[in-house]
Amino acid sequence: MRENVRLPSAELQGRWWTWAASEPEATNPVADTDGSACGRNQPHDVWFLAGTFGGQVKRACEVPGGRPVAAPVINFVGDRQDCATFMRTTQGTVLLDGKTVEPETYSGDSITVQSTQGNPVTEEVGRFTATGCGLWVQLPSLAPGTHSLKIRGRSGDFSIGVDYVLTVAASSI
Structure with a gap:
C-alpha cells in the first residue's frame, strides 16, 4: 500500500482480523498493555494498530517510516445480523x-x-468467512518523529480506549 492508497474496506478488515488472530494471548497485539507486541507479524505495506478487548490502555509503538497506518476505532466480526446490531449504537x-x-x-x-x-x-x-464491521481509520504515512494517537470507541456497553505514542522512523525509501 503506497502512502496515499487506501485499502477497500473488506480487504482492510480481512487483513486486520487475520493479523490480530495470528498470535496467542501472551504476544497478541489486542491483549497488549504497553505496546511491546505492536510489531508482531506486521505486513510489509501497512502498519496495523489494535484496540483492546474492552477498557483502556496506553501503548508506545515504533513505526517504520513510509508506511500508512490503519486501525479499528471499534470493530466486530460475526454474521450480518450481529454486525447490524453492533453498528446501531x-x-x-x-x-x-x-x-x-x-x-x-x-x-x-x-x-x-x-x-x-x-x-x-x-x-x-x-x-x-464472516462479516466484518465497525469504525476504522486509515492514515497516510506519518512524518518522522513522535505522534500522539488517541482512539475511543463504543458500541452498547462495550467500550475501548487506546492512547498510542507512535515513534516514526525516518523512511528508508
Whole structure:
C-alpha cells in the first residue's frame, strides 16, 4: 500500500482480523498493555494498530517510516445480523496530534480471516468467512518523529480506549 492508497474496506478488515488472530494471548497485539507486541507479524505495506478487548490502555509503538497506518476505532466480526446490531449504537473518536480524524463506517463486509490456534481474538481456527464491521481509520504515512494517537470507541456497553505514542522512523525509501 503506497502512502496515499487506501485499502477497500473488506480487504482492510480481512487483513486486520487475520493479523490480530495470528498470535496467542501472551504476544497478541489486542491483549497488549504497553505496546511491546505492536510489531508482531506486521505486513510489509501497512502498519496495523489494535484496540483492546474492552477498557483502556496506553501503548508506545515504533513505526517504520513510509508506511500508512490503519486501525479499528471499534470493530466486530460475526454474521450480518450481529454486525447490524453492533453498528446501531457504534460511535467513536480519533485524535492524531490533537486534531480530529473522522473514522470511516464499515457497516458489514464479507471478509476472509485466517486465524491461529490459541489466539484470543476469534472463536474459529483456520480460514473462515464472516462479516466484518465497525469504525476504522486509515492514515497516510506519518512524518518522522513522535505522534500522539488517541482512539475511543463504543458500541452498547462495550467500550475501548487506546492512547498510542507512535515513534516514526525516518523512511528508508
